[in-house]
Amino acid sequence: MGGSQIGPPAIHSGPMRVAVVQAAPVLFDTPKSLQKCADFASDAAKQGAELVVFPEAFIGGYRSRCRRQVATLWPWPSGRRRRRT
Numbered sequence: 001m002g003g004s005q006i007g008p009p010a011i012h013s014g015p016m017r018v019a020v021v022q023a024a025p026v027l028f029d030t031p032k033s034l035q036k037c038a039d040f041a042s043d044a045a046k047q048g049a050e051l052v053v054f055p056e057a058f059i060g061g062y063r064s065r066c067r068r069q070v071a072t073l074w075p076w077p078s079g080r081r082r083r084r085t
Contacts (some may be wrong), residue, residue, distance in 0.1 A: 018051045019044035025058050033059055 021040045026032035037054060044052045 012050075016050050017048045018053065019047070019049035020053045021058075022055070023058075025060065030059065 019040075021044070023036070023040065026036060037058060040054070041052045
């Protein structure tokens, strides 16, 4: 891997080595989650990965179970709180 690239990606033909990360973020700590992400990406690149894929909400810093709880407490435009059954 030749360092950071800015701009459109180069055209790639042929096989590509992809790393898939299955890890949890550092809960409620975005800077530490970003560092964890950078560490995983660096390790994967050292092993030849050209693309590193992380879970969808890795940088958000909270578990998916928490999203439901947050959604039930969020004040909606109507002024009422949304309830899930």
